[in-house]
Every structure is written in C-alpha cells, then in structure tokens.
Amino acid sequence: MARPEAHSLRRRLLLQLLLGAAVMALGLYLAVRATAERATEAAQDAILIAAAENISDGLRGTEVGVEIDLNRATFSMVAAAGQDRLFWRVEVGRETLTGYDDLPLPGMVPDGTGPVVYEASYRGADLRLAAVGRSVMDRDSLQPALIVLGQTRFGQRAIADRLANGAALAGLAFFALAVPLSLIFTSSVLAPVRRLAEAVSRRGPADLRSMDHPTPRELAPFQEALNSFIARLRMTLSQTETFIAEAAHHIRTPLSTVRAEAEIALRRAEGEESRARLRSVIRAVDESARSAGQLLDHAMVAYRSNRMTQARIDLSAMLGDLARSFGPTADLRDISLTMIVPGPDAAEVIGDRVLVESALRNLIDNALKYTDAEGTVHVSLRHDGGLVVIEVCDTGRGLAGAETSMLTARFQRGPNAGTVVGSGLGLTIVAEVARAMGGAFDLSPAEGGGTCARLSLPAG
Amino acid sequence: MCKAVIASRLKALTCLLLLVALPAAAFEIEAERLFHGRAPVAEVRLLSTTDSDIAAPLIEAFLSTRPDLSVRYVMASSREVFAAIADEGAPFDLVMSSAMDLQMKLANDGFARPHASDVAAALPDWARWRDLLFGFALEPVVVIVSLKGIEGLPIPQTRRDLIALLRENPAHFSGRVATYDPHLSGAGYLFFTEDARQTDAFWRLAEVMGRLEARLYCCSVDMIEDLAAGNILIAYNVVGSYAASHARRIPDTGIVELQDFTQALLRTGLIPVTAPRPDLGAALLDFTLSPEGQALARGPTGFPPLDSGAIRLSAHIRPIRLDPGLLVGLDRMTRAIFLREWDAALNQPLAGR
Numbered sequence: 001m002a003r004p005e006a007h008s009l010r011r012r013l014l015l016q017l018l019l020g021a022a023v024m025a026l027g028l029y030l031a032v033r034a035t036a037e038r039a040t041e042a043a044q045d046a047i048l049i050a051a052a053e054n055i056s057d058g059l060r061g062t063e064v065g066v067e068i069d070l071n072r073a074t075f076s077m078v079a080a081a082g083q084d085r086l087f088w089r090v091e092v093g094r095e096t097l098t099g100y101d102d103l104p105l106p107g108m109v110p111d112g113t114g115p116v117v118y119e120a121s122y123r124g125a126d127l128r129l130a131a132v133g134r135s136v137m138d139r140d141s142l143q144p145a146l147i148v149l150g151q152t153r154f155g156q157r158a159i160a161d162r163l164a165n166g167a168a169l170a171g172l173a174f175f176a177l178a179v180p181l182s183l184i185f186t187s188s189v190l191a192p193v194r195r196l197a198e199a200v201s202r203r204g205p206a207d208l209r210s211m212d213h214p215t216p217r218e219l220a221p222f223q224e225a226l227n228s229f230i231a232r233l234r235m236t237l238s239q240t241e242t243f244i245a246e247a248a249h250h251i252r253t254p255l256s257t258v259r260a261e262a263e264i265a266l267r268r269a270e271g272e273e274s275r276a277r278l279r280s281v282i283r284a285v286d287e288s289a290r291s292a293g294q295l296l297d298h299a300m301v302a303y304r305s306n307r308m309t310q311a312r313i314d315l316s317a318m319l320g321d322l323a324r325s326f327g328p329t330a331d332l333r334d335i336s337l338t339m340i341v342p343g344p345d346a347a348e349v350i351g352d353r354v355l356v357e358s359a360l361r362n363l364i365d366n367a368l369k370y371t372d373a374e375g376t377v378h379v380s381l382r383h384d385g386g387l388v389v390i391e392v393c394d395t396g397r398g399l400a401g402a403e404t405s406m407l408t409a410r411f412q413r414g415p416n417a418g419t420v421v422g423s424g425l426g427l428t429i430v431a432e433v434a435r436a437m438g439g440a441f442d443l444s445p446a447e448g449g450g451t452c453a454r455l456s457l458p459a460g
Numbered sequence: 461m462c463k464a465v466i467a468s469r470l471k472a473l474t475c476l477l478l479l480v481a482l483p484a485a486a487f488e489i490e491a492e493r494l495f496h497g498r499a500p501v502a503e504v505r506l507l508s509t510t511d512s513d514i515a516a517p518l519i520e521a522f523l524s525t526r527p528d529l530s531v532r533y534v535m536a537s538s539r540e541v542f543a544a545i546a547d548e549g550a551p552f553d554l555v556m557s558s559a560m561d562l563q564m565k566l567a568n569d570g571f572a573r574p575h576a577s578d579v580a581a582a583l584p585d586w587a588r589w590r591d592l593l594f595g596f597a598l599e600p601v602v603v604i605v606s607l608k609g610i611e612g613l614p615i616p617q618t619r620r621d622l623i624a625l626l627r628e629n630p631a632h633f634s635g636r637v638a639t640y641d642p643h644l645s646g647a648g649y650l651f652f653t654e655d656a657r658q659t660d661a662f663w664r665l666a667e668v669m670g671r672l673e674a675r676l677y678c679c680s681v682d683m684i685e686d687l688a689a690g691n692i693l694i695a696y697n698v699v700g701s702y703a704a705s706h707a708r709r710i711p712d713t714g715i716v717e718l719q720d721f722t723q724a725l726l727r728t729g730l731i732p733v734t735a736p737r738p739d740l741g742a743a744l745l746d747f748t749l750s751p752e753g754q755a756l757a758r759g760p761t762g763f764p765p766l767d768s769g770a771i772r773l774s775a776h777i778r779p780i781r782l783d784p785g786l787l788v789g790l791d792r793m794t795r796a797i798f799l800r801e802w803d804a805a806l807n808q809p810l811a812g813r
Contacts, residue, residue, distance in 0.1 A: 072657055
C-alpha cells in the first residue's frame with residue numbers, strides 16, 4: 001500500500017517562520033517608505049511654504065504700483081534642499097505681476113490665514129506648489145495678491161528612496177538572519193518529538209511498559225494516548241496468553257485420562273487389529289498432549305519474557321539434568337545422546353531459569369524428534385567471547401533449505417517434517433527466549449548430514 | 461554697441477570661414493566656423509558665447525580624438541544663445557555659455573537633456589547642477605589697474621581699500637573709473653547682484669563711482685582697451701581670462717583679485733532637448749571636462765583651471781552659486797528694482813566737487 005505523501009512538520013514550521021519573516025521585512029520596507037515619503041514631504045512642504053511666505057514679504061505697494069523684490073537666498077535655500085527645479089508666479093488683482101505667467105494656480109484661493117499646498121504638472125514636470133495669499137495696496141485700492149512657488153520633488157523622492165532602501169536592506173538582513181534562526185528554533189521545538197520517537201524505537205519488541213519520558217506539555221496528550229494504547233495491547237496479549245494456557249491445560253488433563261484408558265484397553269485387547277488401532281489412538285493422544293504442552297510452554301515464555309526473574313543459572317548442571325530426563329526417550333529409539341560440557345559453574349548465564357530450561361528442553365526434544373533410530377544427538381557447551389553457546393547437533397534429516405527465520409515462526413514447520421509429530425512451536429519458543437535474554441538463535445546444516453542448532457546467550 | 465567691439469569682431473571675421481549656408485535663423489549669429497576632422501562623417505553643432513579663436517585649440521584637440529566628426533561652431537551673445545534654445549528650439553548638440561543665469565533658466569525650464577558620464581560625475585558639486593548643467597571653466601572676476609596711472613598710490617587689495625582710494629583721490633580718478641553697465645550687460649548685472657548680496661560695501665562703492673562719474677561699458681574687452689589707451693585708470697569687475705590675455709600684451713596692466721572676496725564665473729555647458737545628435741554633444745562636453753580638455757582649458761584657451769584644489773588654495777575665490785537662485789536675477793521685476801537702485805546710487809549729486 002502506497003503511503004500518502006508524508007509532510008514534514010519541520011519543513012512546514014520553517015516555511016511558516018520564513019514566510020512570517022518575509023512578510024515582516026516587506027512590511028517594514030513599505031512602512032518605512034510610506035513614513036519616509038510623508039515625513040520628507042511634510043518637511044519639504046514646510047520649506048516651500050516658508051519660502052513662499054518669505055517671498056510674499058517682499059511685496060509692497062509704491063506710488064507707481066505693486067512691486068516685489070525676490071530674495072536670491074530664499075530661492076537658493078529651497079533649491080538646495082534637493083537640487084530641484086523652481087517656478088514661481090506673483091498675481092496681483094487678476095494680473096500676473098512677475099514670474100511664469102502660465103504656472104497653474106491653486107483650485108482654492110488661500111484666504112490669507114494659511115497657505116494652500118497642491119500638485120500640478122507643468123513643463124513636463126510634476127510640481128508641488130505652495131500658494132500664499134496677501135493683500136497689497138495698489139495705489140489707492142487694496143488688491144488681493146497671490147504668491148505661488150513650485151518645485152519638482154526629485155530631492156524629496158531621492159531622500160525617501162534612500163530611507164526606504166535602507167529599510168529594505170534592514171528587512172533583507174532581518175530575513176537573512178531569520179533563516180538560520182528559524183532552522184535552530186525549528187530543531188529545538190521538534191527535539192522532544194524526536195527524543196520521544198527514539199525512546200519508543202529503542203524498546204524491545206516485547207517491552208510493553210508504559211512510556212514515562214519527560215515531554216513538553218504539548219506532547220503529553222500524545223504520550224498519554226500512546227500509553228493507553230500500550231496498556232490495552234498489554235491487556236489483550238495477556239488475555240490471549242492466559243486463554244491459551246487455560247485451553248492447553250483443559251485439553252491436557254482429559255487427554256491423560258484418555259491415554260490411561262487407552263493403555264488399559266490395549267493391555268486387554270485381543271485382536272491384532274484392535275491393538276493396532278489402540279496404539280494409533282495412544283500415539284495421537286501423545287501428539288496432542290505434546291502440542292498442548294508446547295502451547296503452554298509458549299504462552300509461559302511469552303508471559304515471562306516481560307517479567308523475567310534474574311537468577312544465576314549453571315548451564316552445565318541444567319543440561320546434565322535435561323540429558324538424564326531425555327535418556328529414556330533416546331534409549332527407546334536407540335539414539336545415542338552425547339554431551340560435552342565443562343565442569344560445574346564454568347558456564348553461567350543470568351536470566352529466568354524457567355525460560356532457559358524451556359528453551360534447552362525444546363532444543364533437545366526437537367533434535368531427538370527429527371533423528372532416526374540409531375542416530376546421534378550431540379550437545380556441547382562452550383564460551384565464545386562474551387557469549388555462552390549451546391550447540392545441539394543431530395544426524396537427522398536436515399533443514400532441506402529452510403531458513404532459521406522461517407522455522408522459528410509460530411506454527412511453521414520445515415518442508416521435510418513428514419510424519420514426525422509436532423506443533424511448529426518448539427523452535428519458536430527457543431528463538432523467543434534468545435530474544436528476551438538478548439541472545440541469538442540459528443540453525444545450520446551439520447557436517448555429514450543433520451542439523452546444528454545454536455543458542456547463544458550472554459555470559460553471566 | 462561699442463566701437464571697440466565692432467572693430468575686434470571685424471578682425472575676427474576676416475580670419476573666419478564665414479558660412480552663409482546656415483538655415484535662416486531668427487536669433488542673431490555673430491560668427492560661424494566649421495572645424496573639420498580628418499574624415500568627417502557627422503557634424504557636431506555647437507552654440508557658444510566664446511570667440512572661436514579662443515576655443516579653437518580645444519575643438520581641434522577634440523577632433524584629433526574623433527576624426528570622424530566635424531564641429532560647426534556658431535557664436536552668439538548670451539541673450540541670443542538663450543533665445544535660440546528657449547524661443548526657437550534651434551538644433552544644437554551642445555550649448556556653452558558664460559551666462560550662468562540664462563543657462564540655469566534653460567535647465568530649470570526643461571530645455572536641457574540629462575547627461576551622465578564619469579567625468580561629469582567627477583565634477584565638484586558647486587560646478588554642476590543636477591545632471592543637466594556642467595561647469596567647464598572658472599573665471600575670476602577681477603579689478604585691473606593701470607600701474608603707471610596710479611603710481612605712488614597703494615594698489616587696492618579689498619573693496620574697502622578701493623573705496624578709500626577713490627574717495628581720497630577724487631580729482632585723480634574722476635571720469636577715469638570703469639565698470640559694467642548692468643543695463644547693457646547680463647554678466648555685469650549678475651556680478652553686481654552677487655556683489656550686493658555678499659557685501660554692503662558694494663552700494664558704497666556704487667555711490668563713490670557715481671560721484672566720480674564712472675564710465676560704464678558693455679564688455680570687458682572695451683574696458684581693457686580703454687585702460688591700455690590710458691583713458692581710464694581702474695576697471696572694476698572685469699572677466700579674468702580677458703584681463704589675463706590683455707595683460708600679457710600690455711605690461712603696464714595690473715590684475716587684482718580682491719582679497720575680501722573675488723567672485724568666479726562658471727562657464728557652463730548643457731545638451732539641449734532639441735539636439736539632433738545629443739550623443740555627439742555629450743562626447744564634446746565630456747572631452748571638455750576630461751583631464752585632457754581641462755589641461756587645454758588651462759593652457760592655450762586661456763581659461764583658468766576648474767577644480768576644487770584651486771578653490772581651496774585661494775580662499776578669497778567664491779564661485780557664483782550654480783542653483784535656481786540665479787533665476788531671481790532674471791525676474792523682470794526684481795531686475796527692474798535692482799537697476800533702479802543702481803541708477804539711484806550712481807546718479808549722485810555733485811556735492812563732492
């Protein structure tokens with residue numbers, strides 16, 4: 001099944017942080033630009049108005065008419081602010097006294113209390129103009145006078161541009177700084193998520209303890225959900241194992257009754273046909289009892305591997321006990337069960353005694369089962385680095401190419417199991433014990449036919 | 461018009477190749493001359509207020525770097541130069557004029573085309589206005605004196621000295637002091653308005669000159685010739701390059717840069733919006749502003765150098781500010797008021813006699 005396109009929280013967070021930084025940088029640029037334009041315009045307007053009023057001060061009525069004396073310094077001052085082009089017009093009554101007589105006049109005539117500032121296009125240039133109203137005595141009548149001073153705004157625009165460009169640079173620098181900072185912040189914010197994930201993945205397959213990892217408040221719901229899931233899983237597993245153990249137990253007890261009854265019947269039976277039938281019944285009952293025993297074993301292994309007791313186990317002694325208990329079975333089929341083990345206390349592991357014993361028993365049982373009459377099963381114990389290796393080799397039918405991983409899966413049996421009775425759980429139990437104790441298990445063909453099973457456990 | 465000017469102009473005309481093929485122009489051309497490169501395929505049309513003799517070394521040097529060009533050099537008075545561009549839209553690629561105010565008005569009123577180049581950008585701020593108007597020569601405005609004529613008297617070093625000298629020797633200087641007539645000369649008017657703006661001594665000087673019945677001239681050249689002829693002893697506000705070239709011929713002439721301040725006139729160039737080949741005008745302008753062109757300006761052309769170093773070395777030199785403030789002088793009413801005051805100052809009652 002194709003997984004839907006995975007999206008990265010980190011990338012999304014980074015993207016959003018960067019987007020935010022970009023928006024702020026742009027906003028800064030626009031805000032400074034607007035402010036700079038307003039500020040420079042206000043400053044320039046103030047100069048323009050002051051200059052227009054200064055010019056209007058030169059207006060005077062004389063015997064021959066109204067005169068105006070322009071002051072060069074005023075013009076130089078206005079122009080010096082930005083190297084701008086200047087235009088002026090002085091109107092008295094309805095006539096242009098001096099200046100550019102086609103310079104646009106304001107739409108609203110200033111009333112003498114305050115100036116009018118406006119914009120107009122003149123001689124191919126956009127002008128900002130200030131108009132100041134005055135009254136002047138023209139010989140014998142008072143006449144309204146209008147002084148208009150206009151200038152281009154190259155200088156103002158240059159200043160505003162300079163300021164805005166400075167702000168843009170600052171914005172860009174801010175943006176550039178935001179990139180690595182965002183990366184750092186994103187990593188730092190997402191670190192607890194990564195740590196939690198690592199804590200989960202570090203766990204063994206059977207580790208179903210609840211998570212108790214220190215997490216930030218925002219991740220607590222996730223951890224709680226995970227813990228509640230683990231708890232439910234644990235409960236389900238435990239119910240299943242209990243059920244299997246109960247079932248096995250309930251099957252085993254009546255089976256032993258059936259077997260006992262069948263043996264009595266066999267002893268009393270007279271016809272050869274009936275005896276054969278009864279022997280067949282007894283064998284079937286044995287198989288079932290054995291399967292039930294292994295199910296019980298397996299359930300026990302699964303249960304105990306989560307709650308292992310830690311005890312010092314002397315493997316030599318344990319293997320010796322097992323050899324003795326398997327002796328009759330081997331003798332019955334003329335199989336020679338040999339064992340080379342070091343002396344007592346030479347090979348020790350630390351772990352759960354019940355589990356280890358169960359694993360070893362299944363190993364030997366499995367080897368005996370697949371070995372024909374007059375064959376050999378050889379058990380050896382040796383140290384290999386930090387490991388204790390228990391090797392059980394038989395002269396049986398071999399693996400027929402089957403992999404260890406396949407044979408250790410639940411209820412899986414080799415392709416050449418044939419008529420040999422078995423549940424497919426024996427090697428599963430061995431493998432699970434190896435895993436629970438941090439060891440390893442594998443199967444390989446033995447020299448000259450047969451199979452070698454190796455269980456390695458960390459030395460105690 | 462002054463007789464002397466006509467004489468010198470006739471002399472100039474005789475050595476000019478006078479072209480009559482120019483399309484009918486309403487403005488008054490004083491002279492026209494064609495400079496040829498080695499293999500001209502295009503023509504630069506230059507309108508100038510300077511005599512072509514003086515400008516010839518610069519133009520010829522330019523043509524040696526650009527043999528593919530020829531230069532049509534048209535000379536006219538500064539008013540006619542202004543009228544040619546502002547009123548008639550005459551097709552010229554470059555306009556060079558000594559009238560700063562009129563050039564500024566052309567630039568301010570939108571008749572100049574923006575020009576950007578390395579040499580233009582290298583100009584000091586006071587020598588250009590925006591990317592429209594470029595100063596290419598700086599000329600101090602000086603006082604010339606006849607050394608023999610004022611023998612035994614101190615040579616004035618400031619305006620105050622000059623006023624004192626004139627006041628204390630009215631009989632000696634009466635009728636023998638010269639200056640511009642601001643009614644006739646735009647340059648004279650500009651110098652006087654700048655004087656008036658910068659010092660109170662100017663009006664006192666005007667009154668003293670009025671009392672001494674100063675002789676008023678249209679042109680620097682005439683003042684120099686009358687000084688050489690012994691008709692006048694002292695001339696105030698003479699354009700430096702003329703004074704220097706004449707002083708070389710007449711050993712008796714002293715040139716004084718007044719130490720309180722000496723104004724300096726910028727000759728300026730602009731590329732008009734009506735230029736048929738603005739690129740060629742720009743090439744000629746850039747050559748004039750280049751180190752090579754400026755070296756020529758210092759040498760054969762007789763123009764003084766144009767650089768900030770020269771200004772720093774001589775603290776008394778004050779270049780006339782190249783800014784729209786110059787437009788004020790051209791305002792008809794402001795001009796009328798100034799000239800009225802000038803006339804009033806000059807027409808003194810003969811109380812001192």
